[in-house]
Amino acid sequence: MKKILEEPLQCVGCGSCVAICPTASISMRTKEGGFLYPEIDQSTCVSCGKCRNVCPVLAEKAKKEPRQCYALVDNREASRLKSASGAASILFAEQILEEGGVFCGCRLDESLRAVHDVTDALDTLDLYRDSKYVQSDMSLAWPKIDAALKQGKKVLVSGAPCQIAAVKTRFGDREELITCDFVCSGVPDPSVFELYKKALEKEQGKAIQSFYFRDKTNGWKKSNIRVVYDDGSEQIIERKNSDYFRLFGNNLFFRDCCYNCRFKNFNTSADLTVGDYWGIERLYPEIDDDKGCSLVIVNTEKGEALLSSILNKATVWQTPLAFAIETHPKLEKSIPKSAYRGLFYKHYKGDEKSLQKAIKRSMGHSILDKIIRKISTIK
Ligand SMILES: Cc1cc2nc3c(=O)[nH]c(=O)nc-3n(C[C@H](O)[C@H](O)[C@H](O)COP(=O)(O)OP(=O)(O)OC[C@H]3O[C@@H](n4cnc5c(N)ncnc54)[C@H](O)[C@@H]3O)c2cc1C
Ligand code: SF4
Ligand code: SF4
Ligand code: SF4
Structure with a gap:
C-alpha cells in the first residue's frame, strides 16, 4: 500500500497532500476519534510524488533565529476584550486587509466546526478572534490561498506551527506571503468538541448559536467558555466544571503528533509567533490589568515590518526572549503524553456513550475507577 509517511501517526492533518494531488487520489479519513489522516486510492495514483513534496513532516526545517520579543496590547479595549490575549493576531489581519490583502485564519463555520478560511472583509474579522481549542480543517483554505497568491495579493496566514510549516512547504518564501504561528499546546480531537456541543444542547434543550472558548467576563487569567443559544440566552461555564477542559488539562485528547x-524551536519559519503573555506582570506590573496581553516574537524582517505598521493602534514593551522561553516552555517542548491516553482511545469510539466510558476509565477518581484503570493499563 502506498503511503505518504512511513509512520502515519506523524501526520499533522494539514490536508496539503489532498489539495495538491492532481488525480484526486487522496481522501482524509478519521482515525483515533475524529482526527483526519490521508488515505491513497492506489487505483488512480500516478506516483507523481507531489503529495510527499508538500508534506511539512518530510520537509527540511529552516530554523529562524528570533530577532526581538515584545508584550503587546491593542489600545482599543473593546477589541482586546474580544480576543484571546492582547489581540495581536487581529491587529496584523486588519493591517493586511487595509493594504488590500487577504487574511487566512481559523473560524467556527455555520455548524460550529473549526475551519481555516480566507477573508478580505474587515467586518468578518471578529469571527477569527478567540482560540478555538480544537483542530481546524484547512481544506477550504488551500485553494483560496493559492488563488490570492496567484492574483499577487498579500496573504497573511495565521495558524498552528505545523499549519504554517505546511503553508511554507507548499508556497515557499514568497514576498507576498506573511505567516504568524502561536505557542502551541497541541490540538484536541474535533469529534469530542462535536459531542460536547451536542451534550450542552441536550442539557439546555436549545441549539447553540455561538461558542467562545476564551470569554473574558471573569478576566483573561480566568477565562471561561461562553455559549450563546438560539433564544439569545447565554451560559458561562467555568473551565474547571467542563469535561472538555478536564480532558484538555489531562493531556488526553490531543492529536498523536502533538506529544512529539x-x-x-521556531523551525516553522513563521514571520511572527504570538501567545498569551503569561507571567508578564513579573516584568511590567503596570500591564497586568487582566484584560489580555499578547506575546509577540518577531522572527523575520517581514514580521518586523508588519509589527511596525500597527504601532499606531497598539502599545508594546520589549522583553528578553529568554524570559518568553522561560514562561512558555511549549515554545521548545511538547506536552507530555498522558499514560491514560491509550486507555481513553481504547474506549472512545466517537459516540457519547463511549466518550463517557472513556472519561470515567481514564479520569475517574473513585478508588474503584483507579483500580480498573490500573488493571486496564497493565493489560
Ligand atoms: C489550540 C491552541 C493552543 C494554544 N496553546 C497556547 C499555549 O499553550 N500557550 C500560549 O501562550 N498560547 C497558546 N495559544 C495561543 C493563544 O491562545 C492565542 O491564540 C494567541 O495568544 C493569540 O491571541 P490574540 O489575542 O492575538 O488572538 P485573537 O485576536 O483572539 O485571534 C485568534 C487567532 O488564533 C487563530 N486560531 C484560533 N484558533 C485556532 C486553531 N484551532 N487553529 C489555528 N489557528 C487558530 C485565529 O486564526 C486568529 O488568528 C494556543 C492557541 C490555540 C488555538
Ligand atoms: S503520488 Fe501523486 S497521484 Fe499519487 S497520491 Fe500522491 S499526489 Fe496523488
Ligand atoms: S501533507 Fe499534511 S495531511 Fe498530508 S501526510 Fe503530510 S502532514 Fe499529513
Ligand atoms: S503541537 Fe505541534 S503538531 Fe500539534 S498542533 Fe501544535 S504545532 Fe501542530
Whole structure:
C-alpha cells in the first residue's frame, strides 16, 4: 500500500497532500476519534510524488533565529476584550486587509466546526478572534490561498506551527506571503468538541448559536467558555466544571503528533509567533490589568515590518526572549503524553456513550475507577 509517511501517526492533518494531488487520489479519513489522516486510492495514483513534496513532516526545517520579543496590547479595549490575549493576531489581519490583502485564519463555520478560511472583509474579522481549542480543517483554505497568491495579493496566514510549516512547504518564501504561528499546546480531537456541543444542547434543550472558548467576563487569567443559544440566552461555564477542559488539562485528547511535535524551536519559519503573555506582570506590573496581553516574537524582517505598521493602534514593551522561553516552555517542548491516553482511545469510539466510558476509565477518581484503570493499563 502506498503511503505518504512511513509512520502515519506523524501526520499533522494539514490536508496539503489532498489539495495538491492532481488525480484526486487522496481522501482524509478519521482515525483515533475524529482526527483526519490521508488515505491513497492506489487505483488512480500516478506516483507523481507531489503529495510527499508538500508534506511539512518530510520537509527540511529552516530554523529562524528570533530577532526581538515584545508584550503587546491593542489600545482599543473593546477589541482586546474580544480576543484571546492582547489581540495581536487581529491587529496584523486588519493591517493586511487595509493594504488590500487577504487574511487566512481559523473560524467556527455555520455548524460550529473549526475551519481555516480566507477573508478580505474587515467586518468578518471578529469571527477569527478567540482560540478555538480544537483542530481546524484547512481544506477550504488551500485553494483560496493559492488563488490570492496567484492574483499577487498579500496573504497573511495565521495558524498552528505545523499549519504554517505546511503553508511554507507548499508556497515557499514568497514576498507576498506573511505567516504568524502561536505557542502551541497541541490540538484536541474535533469529534469530542462535536459531542460536547451536542451534550450542552441536550442539557439546555436549545441549539447553540455561538461558542467562545476564551470569554473574558471573569478576566483573561480566568477565562471561561461562553455559549450563546438560539433564544439569545447565554451560559458561562467555568473551565474547571467542563469535561472538555478536564480532558484538555489531562493531556488526553490531543492529536498523536502533538506529544512529539516537530515544529517547536521556531523551525516553522513563521514571520511572527504570538501567545498569551503569561507571567508578564513579573516584568511590567503596570500591564497586568487582566484584560489580555499578547506575546509577540518577531522572527523575520517581514514580521518586523508588519509589527511596525500597527504601532499606531497598539502599545508594546520589549522583553528578553529568554524570559518568553522561560514562561512558555511549549515554545521548545511538547506536552507530555498522558499514560491514560491509550486507555481513553481504547474506549472512545466517537459516540457519547463511549466518550463517557472513556472519561470515567481514564479520569475517574473513585478508588474503584483507579483500580480498573490500573488493571486496564497493565493489560
Ligand atoms: C489550540 C491552541 C493552543 C494554544 N496553546 C497556547 C499555549 O499553550 N500557550 C500560549 O501562550 N498560547 C497558546 N495559544 C495561543 C493563544 O491562545 C492565542 O491564540 C494567541 O495568544 C493569540 O491571541 P490574540 O489575542 O492575538 O488572538 P485573537 O485576536 O483572539 O485571534 C485568534 C487567532 O488564533 C487563530 N486560531 C484560533 N484558533 C485556532 C486553531 N484551532 N487553529 C489555528 N489557528 C487558530 C485565529 O486564526 C486568529 O488568528 C494556543 C492557541 C490555540 C488555538
Ligand atoms: S503520488 Fe501523486 S497521484 Fe499519487 S497520491 Fe500522491 S499526489 Fe496523488
Ligand atoms: S501533507 Fe499534511 S495531511 Fe498530508 S501526510 Fe503530510 S502532514 Fe499529513
Ligand atoms: S503541537 Fe505541534 S503538531 Fe500539534 S498542533 Fe501544535 S504545532 Fe501542530
